Every structure is written in C-alpha cells, then in structure tokens.
Amino acid sequence: MKAVQFKEYGGPEVLRVVEIVEPRAGPSQVRIKVRSAGVNPSDWKRRAGLYRDFEEVSFPSGVGVEAAGVVDEVGPGVSDVSVGDAVFGYGINTVAQYAVLTHWAHKPDGLSFEVAGGLPVISETALRSLDDVGVKPGGTLLVSGAAGGIGSAVIQFASRQGITVIGTASAQKHDYLRGLGAVPTTYGPGMAGRVRELATEGIDAALDLAGSGIIPELIGIVGDSSRVVSVADFTAPQYGARFSAGPPKNPEKILADVARLCCEGLFHLHVERIFPLERTAEAQEVSAEGHVTGKLVISVA
Ligand SMILES: NC(=O)c1ccc[n+]([C@@H]2O[C@H](COP(=O)([O-])OP(=O)(O)OC[C@H]3O[C@@H](n4cnc5c(N)ncnc54)[C@H](OP(=O)(O)O)[C@@H]3O)[C@@H](O)[C@H]2O)c1
Incomplete structure (x- = not known):
C-alpha cells in the first residue's frame, strides 16, 4: 500500500x-x-x-x-x-x-x-479544554486562536452550553467566527482593551489555542491565572495557568456524539x-x- x-x-x-x-x-x-x-x-x-x-x-x-x-x-x-x-x-x-x-x-x-x-482530534480537544476552563452557562469565555480547527469546535460546543465566546482571529475571518456563534475581535496590540469593551460583564476564563506567547496577557484580562488554559503553550504552568493535554477520556462517546450533531445540523x-x-x-x-x-x-x- x-x-x-x-x-x-x-x-x-x-x-x-x-x-x-x-x-x-x-x-x-x-x-x-x-x-x-x-x-x-x-x-x-x-x-x-x-x-x-x-x-x-x-x-x-x-x-x-x-x-x-x-x-x-x-x-x-x-x-x-x-x-x-x-x-x-x-x-x-x-x-x-x-x-x-x-x-x-x-x-x-x-x-x-x-x-x-x-x-476526532478537534472534537475531543475542544470538549476537554472547555471542560478544563470550567465556564458555566451564562458566562463568557475568551478564545485566542478561534478560527482554527479546535477554535471552530470550541465556539460551537460552548455556544450549545450557553457560554458566550469572544474569539480572536484576523479581521477577514470575523464573519466566519460570527457564523459559528462567536463575538470576534482581532489579536495583537490593544487586544485587552478591545476584549474589555466587548465583555462589559467581564471575562470568566480564557482558552489559548494559538500558542502565540500571550499567557500573561490572558491572565491580565481574566484576573486569575487558574482560569487560563492553553493547549498550545507549554510555558502556561510557569505563569500559574494550566496546560490541557490528552489522552482522550471516553473517545467513542465523543465521536458518536459529534457525528450525531453533524447529522442534525448542530455542528459544522x-x-x-x-x-x-x-x-x-x-x-x-x-x-x-x-x-x-x-x-x-x-x-x-
Ligand atoms: N494539548 C492538546 O491536547 C492539543 C491537541 C490538539 C492540538 N493542539 C495544539 O493546539 C493548537 C491549535 O490547533 P488547531 O488544530 O486548532 O490549529 P489550526 O487549525 O492550525 O489553527 C490555525 C488558526 O490559528 C490562528 N492564529 C494564528 N496566529 C494567531 C495568533 N497570534 N493569535 C490568535 N490566533 C492565531 C489562525 O487565525 P488567523 O489566520 O486569523 O491568524 C488560524 O485560524 C496547535 O498548536 C496544536 O498543536 C493541542
């Protein structure tokens, strides 16, 4: 073969x-x-x-x-x-x-x-990291790197749980993020200010999917390092934030669930x-x- x-x-x-x-x-x-x-x-x-x-x-x-x-x-x-x-x-x-x-x-x-x-990978990583940040329904989650595979899945799963997602991506991807259910903003200089303007009630937690070296900035926005989780930046624990890694728990159920959601038009x-x-x-x-x-x-x- x-x-x-x-x-x-x-x-x-x-x-x-x-x-x-x-x-x-x-x-x-x-x-x-x-x-x-x-x-x-x-x-x-x-x-x-x-x-x-x-x-x-x-x-x-x-x-x-x-x-x-x-x-x-x-x-x-x-x-x-x-x-x-x-x-x-x-x-x-x-x-x-x-x-x-x-x-x-x-x-x-x-x-x-x-x-x-x-x-498989994006579904499990999205659900696990969402579980790790522990935002409750009605809360607001900041997602850095929201337009990639995992980000696209996080937005959809979080929205289904009644969580508001503020997602960062370059400007040309903002319609894509809106279509998935997120409130978009750009990353880069001034991000903290833009996020605060969008999240008048505050940010409950942040998820770093981009690994772009902004863990301290995310901690500053959230105000508590224990509510910042990264799947992409191994330095996260140095700042008191958490790194989320596998192996997958109950992967067969995750796969069956996401297949059903896709067929019902509830996940894309x-x-x-x-x-x-x-x-x-x-x-x-x-x-x-x-x-x-x-x-x-x-x-x-
Ligand atoms: N720990 C784990 O269990 C685990 C599991 C799977 C994957 N991962 C890791 O998770 C990361 C994300 O995986 P993925 O599959 O979602 O990647 P991906 O699909 O390649 O993500 C690409 C996205 O990252 C965005 N991006 C690039 N630079 C950015 C920045 N500085 N700030 C914010 N967003 C930025 C891009 O948006 P723009 O084009 O708008 O910049 C693009 O949409 C990877 O590092 C991967 O290795 C970890």
Missing part, C-alpha cells in the same frame, strides 16, 4: 510516499481502507522534531492520528463493527491507504468521509482544503503557516 513516511526529522521535504505492507488489526483494533485523514499541527511538529524531548519517534515514521474509512479487518475482541462498516476515529499512521484505528464510531451516511476524517466542520495523499507535504506546510480556517484533510484514493 501507499503510505506517507519520514526517515529523519526535518522540513516537509523529508516526507515520502512509500510502498509498505498493510498494518494488521491487533486486539481491540480495526483496520480501515482509509478514505480521508485529518491534518493536525501535531503532524508537522512531530516531523520537525519539536516533540523529541518527550515523545519517542522510531524511524521510518508514519504520519497521521485520525481518519475515516471502511473497515476491512476486525481485530480480536472487537464486536461493535463488521467488515464493510464506515467508521471514523483515532488511529496510527493514518495518512496511508490502510490504517489501524484504536478508537472509532460508526460514520452515519449523512456525514461525508472528508468531514469525518477531520473530526469547515474543510478549508482537501489534498491528495501525494501532496501531504504541501498540506503540512499550509498547516505550519498557522492560518488554517477550520480544517485541512487528506483524501486517500
């Missing part, structure tokens, strides 16, 4: 499309014929070696942690799916023609493979661009530029 791999840390040029043997589904796993795989910032960060201090990569390494496709092998102990079922979920080296999934849910017919392949994932597997390096470059709206997806033939 075709798969995308890298043999050393480096830029997008280290990625290669190679021919390798299909993986086998182990206990509590399924193998899928991949139809789509989401592109996440962690893909290029791992490839660039940014995680090398805390995560071992054995070379050659595959790429991708989420996918949607059709089950073609069921591992021992799996009873909720059969060969031929369409599923989506978390997996191992998913940017390939076949991949093993470790957690999954059925993909309803009303949900496209492209969207389903991009849902904007897929900005779809790349063929052969152009995974370009997809990672676009992700690394840091201005994706919604999600990038790899389509696998």
Whole structure:
C-alpha cells in the first residue's frame, strides 16, 4: 500500500510516499481502507522534531492520528463493527491507504468521509479544554486562536452550553467566527482593551489555542491565572495557568456524539482544503503557516 513516511526529522521535504505492507488489526483494533485523514499541527511538529524531548519517534515514521474509512479487518475482541462498516476515529499512521484505528464510531451516511476524517482530534480537544476552563452557562469565555480547527469546535460546543465566546482571529475571518456563534475581535496590540469593551460583564476564563506567547496577557484580562488554559503553550504552568493535554477520556462517546450533531445540523466542520495523499507535504506546510480556517484533510484514493 501507499503510505506517507519520514526517515529523519526535518522540513516537509523529508516526507515520502512509500510502498509498505498493510498494518494488521491487533486486539481491540480495526483496520480501515482509509478514505480521508485529518491534518493536525501535531503532524508537522512531530516531523520537525519539536516533540523529541518527550515523545519517542522510531524511524521510518508514519504520519497521521485520525481518519475515516471502511473497515476491512476486525481485530480480536472487537464486536461493535463488521467488515464493510464506515467508521471514523483515532488511529496510527493514518495518512496511508490502510490504517489501524484504536478508537472509532460508526460514520452515519449523512456525514461525508472528508468531514469525518477531520473530526476526532478537534472534537475531543475542544470538549476537554472547555471542560478544563470550567465556564458555566451564562458566562463568557475568551478564545485566542478561534478560527482554527479546535477554535471552530470550541465556539460551537460552548455556544450549545450557553457560554458566550469572544474569539480572536484576523479581521477577514470575523464573519466566519460570527457564523459559528462567536463575538470576534482581532489579536495583537490593544487586544485587552478591545476584549474589555466587548465583555462589559467581564471575562470568566480564557482558552489559548494559538500558542502565540500571550499567557500573561490572558491572565491580565481574566484576573486569575487558574482560569487560563492553553493547549498550545507549554510555558502556561510557569505563569500559574494550566496546560490541557490528552489522552482522550471516553473517545467513542465523543465521536458518536459529534457525528450525531453533524447529522442534525448542530455542528459544522469547515474543510478549508482537501489534498491528495501525494501532496501531504504541501498540506503540512499550509498547516505550519498557522492560518488554517477550520480544517485541512487528506483524501486517500
Ligand atoms: N494539548 C492538546 O491536547 C492539543 C491537541 C490538539 C492540538 N493542539 C495544539 O493546539 C493548537 C491549535 O490547533 P488547531 O488544530 O486548532 O490549529 P489550526 O487549525 O492550525 O489553527 C490555525 C488558526 O490559528 C490562528 N492564529 C494564528 N496566529 C494567531 C495568533 N497570534 N493569535 C490568535 N490566533 C492565531 C489562525 O487565525 P488567523 O489566520 O486569523 O491568524 C488560524 O485560524 C496547535 O498548536 C496544536 O498543536 C493541542
């Protein structure tokens, strides 16, 4: 099968499309014929070696942690799916023609493979980080980096919980944020003043999804470091703020719930661009530029 791999840390040029043997589904796993795989910032960060201090990569390494496709092998102990079922979920080296999934849910017919392949990471991270900031219904949450994959999901989940979201993005994305249910403002100089003008009742908590080095500023806006959470800035704890990380709790339920919400029209994932597997390096470059709206997806033939 075709798969995308890298043999050393480096830029997008280290990625290669190679021919390798299909993986086998182990206990509590399924193998899928991949139809789509989401592109996440962690893909290029791992490839660039940014995680090398805390995560071992054995070379050659595959790429991708989420996918949607059709089950073609069921591992021992799996009873909720059969060969031929369409599923989506978390997996191992998913940017390939076949991949093993470790957690999954059925993909309803009303949900496209492209969207389903991009849902797992953003849904779980959004729900977990929202839980971590602990804003109650009626409260106001500031989200830095609101137009990306996780931000788009946070806005929608928070709005459903009755939380007002003030989201930062560049000006051309403000209509996008409004469409998801957020009150937009720009990041950069003067952000604190703009946020205070919008949030006359105050900000209850802040969520940093951009990792742009503004934890102290967010603490200043909220007034309490314990109500600032980041998923992208490892320095957050140095300031008394929290860093939110996986592993996912109850991933199957999250996947099933978000699939249902999508089909009911209550959750929308904007897929900005779809790349063929052969152009995974370009997809990672676009992700690394840091201005994706919604999600990038790899389509696998
Ligand atoms: N800890 C965890 O569990 C976990 C899990 C998954 C992901 N992550 C991390 O979370 C981060 C976000 O992931 P993602 O998938 O949402 O990324 P993404 O989709 O690539 O996010 C891109 C967005 O960031 C915005 N942005 C860029 N610079 C900004 C700035 N200075 N201030 C505010 N917004 C800015 C961009 O908006 P503009 O174009 O308007 O600038 C763009 O819409 C990544 O660093 C990722 O590695 C952490």
